[in-house]
Amino acid sequence: MSTVTATHYTIGAFAKAVGLTAPTLRYYETEGLIEPHRLANGRRYYEEADIDWVKFLLHLKGTGMSISELKQYVQWRAQGDATIPQRLALLQQVKADFLVQFNEVQHHLQILNDKINWYEAKEAGLTADQESFRAYLQRLEHHE
Amino acid sequence: MSTVTATHYTIGAFAKAVGLTAPTLRYYETEGLIEPHRLANGRRYYEEADIDWVKFLLHLKGTGMSISELKQYVQWRAQGDATIPQRLALLQQVKADFLVQFNEVQHHLQILNDKINWYEAKEAGLTADQESFRAYLQRLEHHE
DNA sequence: ATATAACTTCAAGTACACTTTAAGTCAACC
């Protein structure tokens, strides 16, 4: 007969493990994203598997999902496999929105890079005195 | 002797041209990002070149610059070429921060994609019943 | 034993970027 020693985290230790603060974890809990266990004295404790769950939530959050979308996702998840189509549709929509944003942001970076290069050229005295950034962009054929 | 007809935009027309609302343009103005001209009766008007300027600001904003960073940038710009080093340093910092974020976000997308693929496989009955998403990720060798 | 650090709840506060409202002026069209 063997005894398994499960790792228990206090909210503070768990916060460090996932890179959040204790208040943020309590906030996420009120939003229904996490449901830690409780000791007899009322204190929260978290387990190893909760770390993966929170990190996964943070990945989803990082793709642009709001707290309320995450909440919806979590609620569907709690209802079992019957809600897999809804969850899949939500994630596909999140992905589609993400890709739109992603392309926009790459264009923003392009302009930022152009401007940096323009300043660097100007500092190095390599740009014609009167060439405007607008003209410079056109020269590079980045329209808009 | 020739007469040049400059295009004048009211705030409403200009808002449409740059994809913002009139209140947002006024807000940006109070933040020092734009300085439209005024007619004798006190109404704002904008010119063609202002469109490029606002669009450029929106590109910078899209790379993660806050309103106050944009304000700082605009103030330096108004001070002339002597502030080019500061402006360049600011934009380079913005770019560095952007690239960090960009990499993080690509990783988030990777996880989102994995999850979508996992759901799709599960719906198609192609995943072993009991395989968890965690195990699935490990199988794909995406650690963390 | 006692200080201090970590936990508890609940409510209020913060930051950012707008958005909306109120009260009024001005301009264009029929």
Add this chain to the structure above:
DNA sequence: GGTTGACTTAAAGTGTACTTGAAGTTATAT
């Protein structure tokens, strides 16, 4: 010439995602 719509300012309100404070309880270290 009167109604409708666009403009003006200033101040207050909104949404999101936390963060901080207050007041109290519990656990850990010396």
